[in-house]
Amino acid sequence: MLTKLNPEQLSAVTSSLGHTLVLAGAGSGKTSVLVSRMAWLVQTQGFAPESILAVTFTNKAAGEMKQRLQSILGQSLNELWVGTFHGLCHRLLRRHHVLAHLNEGFQILDADDQARLIKQVIQSKQLDEQLWPIKAVQSYINNQKEEGMRAKHVMATSYGPEKTYLALYTAYEKSCEKLGVVDFAELMLRCCELLRDNPQLLQHYHSKFRAILVDEFQDTNSIQYTWIRLLSAGHASVMVVGDDDQSIYGWRGAKIENIQQFERDFPETQLIRLEQNYRSTATILEAANALISHNVSRMGKALWTEGQTGNKILLYGSFNELDEARYVVDKITAMISEGQSLDAIACLYRSNAQSRVLEEALIRQGLAYRIYGGVRFFERAEIKDAMAYLRLSLNPLDDLAFERIVNVPTRGIGEKSLEQLREHIASHGGTLWEALQFLLNKPSAFTSRASTALRAFQSLMLNLQKIVNDGDALEMQLAQVIEHSGLLRHFMNMKTEAGFARVENLKEWVSAAKQFRYEATKEEHLSWANAFIAHVALESGDMQVDADTPAVHLMTIHAAKGLEFPVVFMVGVEEGVFPSRGAIGDEKKLEEERRLCYVGMTRAKAQLVMTYAEVRRLYGREESHRPSRFLKELPETLLNVVRGYDTMKKGPSKLIAPVPYKIGQKVTHASFGEGIILAYEGGGAHLTVQVRFQNVGTKWLVVAYANLA
DNA sequence: CCCAAGGTATTTTTT
DNA sequence: ATACCTTGGG
Numbered sequence: 088m089l090t091k092l093n094p095e096q097l098s099a100v101t102s103s104l105g106h107t108l109v110l111a112g113a114g115s116g117k118t119s120v121l122v123s124r125m126a127w128l129v130q131t132q133g134f135a136p137e138s139i140l141a142v143t144f145t146n147k148a149a150g151e152m153k154q155r156l157q158s159i160l161g162q163s164l165n166e167l168w169v170g171t172f173h174g175l176c177h178r179l180l181r182r183h184h185v186l187a188h189l190n191e192g193f194q195i196l197d198a199d200d201q202a203r204l205i206k207q208v209i210q211s212k213q214l215d216e217q218l219w220p221i222k223a224v225q226s227y228i229n230n231q232k233e234e235g236m237r238a239k240h241v242m243a244t245s246y247g248p249e250k251t252y253l254a255l256y257t258a259y260e261k262s263c264e265k266l267g268v269v270d271f272a273e274l275m276l277r278c279c280e281l282l283r284d285n286p287q288l289l290q291h292y293h294s295k296f297r298a299i300l301v302d303e304f305q306d307t308n309s310i311q312y313t314w315i316r317l318l319s320a321g322h323a324s325v326m327v328v329g330d331d332d333q334s335i336y337g338w339r340g341a342k343i344e345n346i347q348q349f350e351r352d353f354p355e356t357q358l359i360r361l362e363q364n365y366r367s368t369a370t371i372l373e374a375a376n377a378l379i380s381h382n383v384s385r386m387g388k389a390l391w392t393e394g395q396t397g398n399k400i401l402l403y404g405s406f407n408e409l410d411e412a413r414y415v416v417d418k419i420t421a422m423i424s425e426g427q428s429l430d431a432i433a434c435l436y437r438s439n440a441q442s443r444v445l446e447e448a449l450i451r452q453g454l455a456y457r458i459y460g461g462v463r464f465f466e467r468a469e470i471k472d473a474m475a476y477l478r479l480s481l482n483p484l485d486d487l488a489f490e491r492i493v494n495v496p497t498r499g500i501g502e503k504s505l506e507q508l509r510e511h512i513a514s515h516g517g518t519l520w521e522a523l524q525f526l527l528n529k530p531s532a533f534t535s536r537a538s539t540a541l542r543a544f545q546s547l548m549l550n551l552q553k554i555v556n557d558g559d560a561l562e563m564q565l566a567q568v569i570e571h572s573g574l575l576r577h578f579m580n581m582k583t584e585a586g587f588a589r590v591e592n593l594k595e596w597v598s599a600a601k602q603f604r605y606e607a608t609k610e611e612h613l614s615w616a617n618a619f620i621a622h623v624a625l626e627s628g629d630m631q632v633d634a635d636t637p638a639v640h641l642m643t644i645h646a647a648k649g650l651e652f653p654v655v656f657m658v659g660v661e662e663g664v665f666p667s668r669g670a671i672g673d674e675k676k677l678e679e680e681r682r683l684c685y686v687g688m689t690r691a692k693a694q695l696v697m698t699y700a701e702v703r704r705l706y707g708r709e710e711s712h713r714p715s716r717f718l719k720e721l722p723e724t725l726l727n728v729v730r731g732y733d734t735m736k737k738g739p740s741k742l743i744a745p746v747p748y749k750i751g752q753k754v755t756h757a758s759f760g761e762g763i764i765l766a767y768e769g770g771g772a773h774l775t776v777q778v779r780f781q782n783v784g785t786k787w788l789v790v791a792y793a794n795l796a
Numbered sequence: 797c798c799c800a801a802g803g804t805a806t807t808t809t810t811t
Numbered sequence: 812a813t814a815c816c817t818t819g820g821g
Contacts (some may be wrong), residue, residue, distance in 0.1 A: 144810065144811085145810065145811085146810085146811085171810080171811065172810095172811075173810080173811040174811080177811095195811090197811080198809090198810090198811085270811095271810080271811045272811090274811080275811095306810095335808080336808085336809075336810090338807080338808065338809090339808085339809065339810085437807065437808075438806090438807050438808065439807085439808085440806075440807090440812090440813095443812090460808095460809080494797095497797080497798075499797065500797090501797050501798090502797090503797090536797095624811085625810095625811065626811085627810090627811085643807085643808060643809090644808080645807090645808050645809065646808090646809080664807095665807095667807050667808080668807085669807065670807085679808095680807095683808080704812080705806095705812090706805090706806060706812070706813090707812045707813080708812095
């Protein structure tokens with residue numbers, strides 16, 4: 088295992104049992120180092136696997152790490168503490184729910200649920216949603232929690248508008264308490280408090296965890312850092328791995344400074360740099376290095392490779408986004424015909440909205456593609472509806488679930504009836520479900536019409552309660568949920584494409600339950616259905632689209648972090664798009680954008696293609712953009728400029744010899760007939776033009792041979 | 797209570 | 812362009 092490592096990797100893997108900070112550049116083999124370190128601890132240092140705590144950012148990364156570790160150790164390990172921050176905190180909170188002041192079946196609120204609850208809180212305070220937007224309140228609350236601040240801690244410093252935010256935060260905390268739910272940030276915060284307030288418990292985990300490893304350390308936030316410090320305050324050996332140049336989540340609270348802070352807080356930290364890149368060609372690496380060197384706040388690191396120089400970076404300047412998409416698709420088609428696999432190719436963009444044009448172009452060309460990101464499976468409205476039925480059946484006190492599905496599909500229960508239920512709660516306390524039972528027993532509480540509708544809902548829920556408690560297999564229960572709730576019928580009746588897709592999703596939901604394996608230990612004795620709910624909240628991204636057929640990968644650059652592809656197209660590299668409009672004029676944000684560009688470029692192994700459009704239709708408006716400043720930061724010698732470039736601030740480019748053709752110009756070819764020049768590439772004897780012919784389609788021609796008229 | 801028309805906002809996203 | 816959400820008429 089150790090023989091495959093380079094000297095730096097080896098020194099990281101076998102570094103002392105003190106603390107280690109590994110600055111691992113892109114493609115420098117950091118995952119191997121982490122896994123090897125764990126294996127080394129077990130095999131040569133006598134560490135029990137369950138005495139190691141390893142934290143990652145995504146479930147996918149955690150899964151990979153587990154698998155690689157198990158295959159090195161040659162055994163399947165049942166009590167491995169490898170997971171995401173949130174997943175591990177969840178585990179601790181379940182185990183110690185009493186000490187954490189949570190009820191046994193506490194549920195997790197995802198971002199969407201959280202927004203709904205916040206909306207209710209805003210409304211209950213009679214505040215104007217325009218003045219106090221849900222999203223603003225939500226990020227206020229989450230930011231506070233991520234800084235470790237409860238509402239009572241902020242109180243002293245409150246003034247002005249913050250006073251209202253604080254009041255909302257307080258009310259929100261109360262609602263969560265009442266509902267027995269915990270949001271994502273709360274998982275971290277509550278877990279920190281659990282450890283901090285229970286010295287014996289902390290002591291227990293101090294002696295349990297002898298080694299702590301953290302991946303993607305540059306993206307940890309304050310509360311996560313606090314958590315690591317708490318758990319490591321005993322005698323654990325801590326190793327954190329990160330790359331300050333790849334920190335791209337500052338906008339959601341990640342603190343790169345944690346890297347510097349680490350050296351201060353953890354005495355005698357050994358610093359190891361992994362700078363040898365095993366992924367990209369020298370050309371790509373040199374360009375990426377040149378780009379990132381424009382950032383001022385860096386710890387400093389220079390990636391190098393023993394690999395080939397490789398192809399130059401292609402830079403294509405298009406007129407508009409359609410032209411850009413067309414160029415990308417043509418290029419892909421050419422690569423495919425040269426034997427490249429579709430799977431080897433990725434198109435990366437700054438924002439999701441940019442995917443549509445690419446998709447359309449790919450469809451037109453008949454190329455398979457797979458899109459990552461967007462609305463994930465368990466976040467789809469119909470799935471969340473089905474989940475809400477399940478939740479309410481298991482826990483009739485779940486008001487959030489109640490509100491969500493009481494009239495979905497519509498069954499004649501409107502705002503008026505709900506208002507009556509809420510009023511009853513306001514004066515008598517309790518939950519919506521309890522209020523419903525009570526008021527239905529009171530004659531004349533509702534109009535006969537409302538009463539009928541409510542009774543129907545009541546008996547539906549009673550029926551579902553029986554079903555989810557009857558001990559059948561989970562998927563059988565779920566099948567009945569979508570059947571009896573009327574969800575299935577509702578979408579079926581729509582008879583539209585969208586409706587049909589939703590029916591498919593609901594069926595998929597049932598079969599997802601079949602695949603679900605509940606591996607938690609007995610301590611956290613949750614029912615299967617309850618475990619399923621927690622699993623879905625924490626790992627909603629896990630249901631990946633079928634990876635069987637080869638397809639071009641489409642995703643945001645953020646989503647591409649940690650991945651690599653032989654060929655990478657980076658599109659929309661324009662001022663206002665990338666760097667995004669909001670970042671322009673803000674040095675800190677610009678540096679993060681530059682890091683994002685760096686991350687995108689370093690995904691490419693062999694060929695990098697960057698494109699920009701002079702005019703782009705965005706949000707329904709046509710905007711003209713200059714090529715991104717990032718392009719100007721790349722050494723010209725590494726670029727193969729296909730067109731444009733003269734629109735860049737650098738002034739008229741010396742890169743391209745004057746071209747005898749204009750874009751849009753009509754030309755005639757001896758055998759292909761009449762066509763229009765779409766683009767050109769290269770120069771001098773290699774000058775090639777792309778011509779769209781009226782009859783034979785679009786072709787690339789070498790001007791020197793084509794004999795165009 | 798239901799649906800359809802109109803107004804508004806819109807980087808990036810895991811958990 | 813569009814998706815989402817609120818609002819007003821049937």
